Amino acid sequence: MNTGNSKLWDIFCRVIDNYGDIGVCWRLAIGLAERGEQVRLWVDDASALGWMAPEGAQGVELRPWTQPIQTDDLVIGDVLIEAFGCEIAPEYIASYADSTRARGLKSIWINLEYLSAEDFAERSHGLPSPVMSGPGTGLTKHFFYPGFTSRTGGLLREPDLAERQAQFDRIVWLRQLGIEFRGERLVSLFCYEPPALSELLDQLAINPHETRLMVTAGRAAAAVKACIDDKNKSQPLWNMRKQLSFSYVPMLSQREFDHLLWACDLNFVRGEDSLVRALWADKPFVWQIYPQHDDAHHDKLDAFLNVMSAPLSLRDFHHVWNGVQGFAHANLPAMALPEWQVTVTQARKQQLQHDDLVTQLMRFVLKNH
Numbered sequence: 269m270n271t272g273n274s275k276l277w278d279i280f281c282r283v284i285d286n287y288g289d290i291g292v293c294w295r296l297a298i299g300l301a302e303r304g305e306q307v308r309l310w311v312d313d314a315s316a317l318g319w320m321a322p323e324g325a326q327g328v329e330l331r332p333w334t335q336p337i338q339t340d341d342l343v344i345g346d347v348l349i350e351a352f353g354c355e356i357a358p359e360y361i362a363s364y365a366d367s368t369r370a371r372g373l374k375s376i377w378i379n380l381e382y383l384s385a386e387d388f389a390e391r392s393h394g395l396p397s398p399v400m401s402g403p404g405t406g407l408t409k410h411f412f413y414p415g416f417t418s419r420t421g422g423l424l425r426e427p428d429l430a431e432r433q434a435q436f437d438r439i440v441w442l443r444q445l446g447i448e449f450r451g452e453r454l455v456s457l458f459c460y461e462p463p464a465l466s467e468l469l470d471q472l473a474i475n476p477h478e479t480r481l482m483v484t485a486g487r488a489a490a491a492v493k494a495c496i497d498d499k500n501k502s503q504p505l506w507n508m509r510k511q512l513s514f515s516y517v518p519m520l521s522q523r524e525f526d527h528l529l530w531a532c533d534l535n536f537v538r539g540e541d542s543l544v545r546a547l548w549a550d551k552p553f554v555w556q557i558y559p560q561h562d563d564a565h566h567d568k569l570d571a572f573l574n575v576m577s578a579p580l581s582l583r584d585f586h587h588v589w590n591g592v593q594g595f596a597h598a599n600l601p602a603m604a605l606p607e608w609q610v611t612v613t614q615a616r617k618q619q620l621q622h623d624d625l626v627t628q629l630m631r632f633v634l635k636n637h
């Protein structure tokens with residue numbers, strides 16, 4: 269229990285695959301800590317934090333989510349965050365229930381959901397859900413939906429973001445990566461295995477403007493290398509004029525990942541967290557959505573394009589990039605960067621009018637305490 273004005277937050281995160289779950293939980297943890305809260309982040313696999321946040325953060329304590337959790341001498345937190353339905357360990361819930369009852373407090377158990385622009389986010393945001401079974405019986409969970417409208421929980425955004433952006437110098441930053449900028453167009457690539465990757469490379473290779481593709485480490489780099497190998501075999505002259513060059517970027521910390529997006533003229537991003545970062549970067553971007561089995565992500569993609577008021581050129585490009593039904597065999601349309609720039613600048617401006625997620629979450633907790 270925490271006796272000061274600040275609260276002790278226990279955030280639980282299970283890493284399924286990729287980096288979005290831990291990426292969002294880490295941003296949330298440091299956002300709370302920067303506002304004076306005490307945070308424990310319980311995670312079953314913290315390995316990605318080694319490169320994502322190598323220096324850790326003051327006020328955030330990383331705890332391994334062991335099975336079972338040793339609760340004997342554990343000071344129980346005031347607020348419980350269950351990230352993305354990760355099912356908090358029953359032994360912890362039992363201790364939390366005992367602790368809140370002993371203190372005569374209401375429980376503050378929040379289920380943090382995935383970001384979506386779909387209507388259900390507004391409908392479900394803030395709803396209570398009484399716990400009917402298990403050690404938490406009698407407690408109430410609340411759903412907290414991030415989102416793009418004032419009736420959702422908002423987006424993660426640090427208070428000093430604009431200041432950091434204003435001080436950023438892309439030439440200096442590129443030099444630190446060993447890149448001497450020559451005025452070429454810079455495009456970042458963070459993706460899974462997009463069906464139209466080969467077409468994108470072709471498009472960039474024949475563009476009159478020289479392009480440097482800044483390829484992120486992991487799946488994107490593997491996909492690009494495989495694609496180049498194939499092309500070199502089947503169409504050896506595809507990049508004959510060397511209009512397209514490649515820089516393979518190492519794993520970056522989250523702060524440095526922002527710098528990559530700020531440095532580029534066009535960003536390809538994936539999942540939810542880098543999507544939000546691309547929006548804040550205020551550069552044209554293309555999103556590869558995390559695929560779901562039943563193609564439910566196609567509706568989610570369209571809902572986001574609606575929020576962006578995306579012009580047809582951006583919609584079509586997204587549909588082909590994501591292999592949406594009906595577009596899977598279509599050619600990758602031309603990129604309309606000036607038009608996409610206007611779109612993202614307007615959407616960003618609109619989103620800046622909403623309170624950020626951490627501010628809203630803290631307000632929600634105070635109200636429901």
Ligand code: TRH
Nearest residue numbers: 286287288291484519520521522525539540541542558
């Ligand atoms: O890695 P992702 O594809 O995450 C996905 C989605 O979030 C998906 O919804 C979820 O269900 C699945 O994970 C389990 O993309 P996302 O969400 O953009 O997260 C990537 C994180 O990695 C983000 O915080 C930025 C960070 N990152 C770095 O910090 N440095 C890097 O070099 C790179 C490439 C990424």
